[in-house]
Amino acid sequence: MKIEIKDQYQETFKEFLTRKGLRVTNQRLAIFNAAFTCGDHFTAEDLLDKARNLDDSVSRATVYRALPLLTESNLIREVDVGKDYKYYAANKDVKTFQAQVICMDCEKIFEIDAPFMEWYGKTVAEKLLLSVEDQRLQVSARCDQLKSKGSCDRISQK
Amino acid sequence: MKIEIKDQYQETFKEFLTRKGLRVTNQRLAIFNAAFTCGDHFTAEDLLDKARNLDDSVSRATVYRALPLLTESNLIREVDVGKDYKYYAANKDVKTFQAQVICMDCEKIFEIDAPFMEWYGKTVAEKLLLSVEDQRLQVSARCDQLKSKGSCDRISQK
DNA sequence: ACTCAATTGAGACTCAATAACATTCTATCG
DNA sequence: CGATAGAATGTTATTGAGTCTCAATTGAGT
Structure with missing residues (x-):
């Protein structure tokens, strides 16, 4: 069941990419899937590690390039904790502020x-x-x- | 009159330093005074510039070392705007959140x-x-x- | 399958902030 | 008042997150 929900979000991500004329690549999907299997809050570096488990060709630059796409498509959100690095979290079913x-x-x-x-x-x-x-x-x-x-x-x- | 108020804060700063067994140095006073003559919001780099106008021996490292003292003594506050650098502001007469x-x-x-x-x-x-x-x-x-x-x-x- | 622009990885780079360390200077004690 | 310990400083090197460049690769429409 959890897998179905994630796949639904993955579909949203794919639609977002194609609607913007962007390509659906293995790396982007790996990063997406990593974001949705990471724990609650993760850094860009956490995401890189997790994504490399799924596709070991994923580079740091690609993670940083994918993050704005995932936030823009509202699939993840930034969580700024006032440190010099950022946290992110998957928007699984957050409705309220x-x-x-x-x-x-x-x-x-x-x-x-x-x-x-x-x-x-x-x-x-x-x-x-x-x-x-x-x-x-x-x-x-x-x-x-x-x-x-x-x-x-x-x-x-x- | 403005000068008197600032001097009062400076006295607070001096007391804070001595109470913690820290030394009252020219550089620390220059940085303090710079913070209280900077505009509303300033970065560490802004503060360095202003402090150097008062004492051109002030170094970047000393500014970064003084900032935690000024926040700890509640004379300035951090203003995090979600950028990769921080802003600060003097606590002149802020009472409310x-x-x-x-x-x-x-x-x-x-x-x-x-x-x-x-x-x-x-x-x-x-x-x-x-x-x-x-x-x-x-x-x-x-x-x-x-x-x-x-x-x-x-x-x-x- | 072909093509070409979008995408990628590697590594150089930026920039705020921190650390190391030899030197300077403050505040206290004699 | 001058000597002294060790706190504070400036310089320089370093870190670390994030960005940029560019040649090589790859997706997707034809």
């Missing part, structure tokens, strides 16, 4: 539904006569309390 | 009071048993409509 809560110790990312925020950000921006493209509520936190519960697994290594 | 609205065309940054957000972000994080360190609401927008009003002065150059 989400706030991102990032643990500064273990870099774990929680995404929490926050539908009210979407309206709020728009209101703020439109007061300035700006047209909203994107918005994010980011909360930097520490999971001291979580450690005792075993939910904070990583110690900041990157 | 502010949302950041960034024009994707001209890179102009608007900071808008959004006191409600502070409560909201905390609520979200504390549901996860996380202790909040910092939070930001960032809205990416385009100022097409502003251009006609002449408020969008820069065309993306960086």
